[in-house]
Amino acid sequence: MKEYTGKIYNIEKLTHDTTKVVIESALDSAHSGQFISVLCENRTLRRPFSISDFEKIENNKSLLTILVKIKGKGTEFLSNLKINDEISILAPLGNGFSIKEEASLLVGAGIGIAPMLFLKKELNKQNINNYLIAGFRDDKEIIKGYDEVTIGGSVVDRLEDLIKEKNIKIVYACGPEIVLKLIGKLCKKLNIKSQLAMEKVMACGIGVCRGCVIKIKKNETISTASICKDGPVFSGNEIIWEENE
């Protein structure tokens, strides 16, 4: 992980509130599930975004893509950047998905599709059988790149059938915590593996402040783990979910 100056290589509106931002930098490598944190004008804290694509174009030069959904001032700032504008990024942060050579189901709920698009690309490269299902609240929110989409209802409702139909052995997912919790529980019930990309408001993004921790259980011992450094991807069996969520 390092600090890089990123130059906006391309910026393109995908939906009414989501923008694809392609950043040119000297970042050397990145893996799906990892993220970057971006310094935004007039904000105290950096903002984290999943890496949605990564490609080396030359020695010492690469393009990385993030999908930014407007939530507040930070995401608004990023959505309004222009080609050639410069931003400071910390990258690559966290541990990504740990790819298994097994029939894989990828689930992206809402903007959670961002890291899934990158994961799909990596799985395809390794010829690993995969199927990406995305869920969006309505037509206006659709981001392309999926194999199947649920609009309106919950993407979780389709999973049990899909897992059986396609003889799925592992589920990778990203999205709101309630969705991840349901997916984690479903996979436990069906006795298959899950890897879930978690989110929490972050301060440092590099594991020092302990602001973004969750509780996990490994070998019967409960401990805290930081989403930014130990995660953001955790095994669904490890996560101890907070109550009332």
Add this chain to the structure above:
Amino acid sequence: MNKLKTVIKNNKRELILKSPLIGASGTYGYTDEFEDFIDLNCLGAISTKGITLEARSGNEGDRIFETECGLINRIGLENVGIKKFISDKLPILKQKNIDFLLNIAGSSIEDYERLADIAQQNSIKAIEVNVSCPNVKSGCIEFGLNPDSLFNLTSKIRKNYKGFLIVKLSPNTSDITSLANAVESAGADCISAINTLRGLGVDIKRIGNKFIKKTVQGGLSGKCVKPVALYMVNAIKKSVNIPVIAMGGISSLGDLLEFLAVGADAFQIGTANFINPKICTTLAMELKKYIEENNFQDFEDLKTKIKGA
């Protein structure tokens, strides 16, 4: 010659650092966490995350709330505990030759005494005592808010610890000078200030016909606290003779000069590390350039001259 060499001293002891810039407790990890970003050997020191006798897992629920120009945190002193610090972290600090202040915290006087003792046994050069912790045995009132309890606590730590003793003051008081006097007369070598200010973050939204409220109560830090920190450092310097390590919202060369002008001897950088992980070395370079361009001999010379302003 190192122009940034920093001497923090009183009439009994001194602490010599390579630079006056120190990574503040809770924002710099335990050891080499910032190694990817900067050369840690150029740093004055790091102040470790607050260490308690036993490991702590910290607070439940949201821990971070961003404000317009700052940050509220309620980490709840999550840390590995002194045993693990000594066995796992101290060897890294030694091997990599990283200068550090051991920041300690407790919930009883006995906790602090034990920690001071362990620091002494392990020949730790400097400790920074976080006194903004509730004293569980006397109704959870913070040690650092009452001059008598602070005097008592500092004296007990002093008894067990012969190294450089820094007491970190809380700004959540109406009488900072009495607290500073108590610490000095109990034998502390240095004061660091300020810890975070009490604050409340409120997020209120209307969804459908219902209000949804989320609050985060914790310690406020970052740019917005700088005027409070300047006031406190100024007031402390006017009432004691021991040196002061200043912190609270520092993020620029101008900030360093302002704190020097009210008597600071060195600086700690906290929240600004989250924005720019290289800030401690960036500021060190800017300070060095300022010293050279304005023909001061070195940092100590600048310090002496700016204090006369």
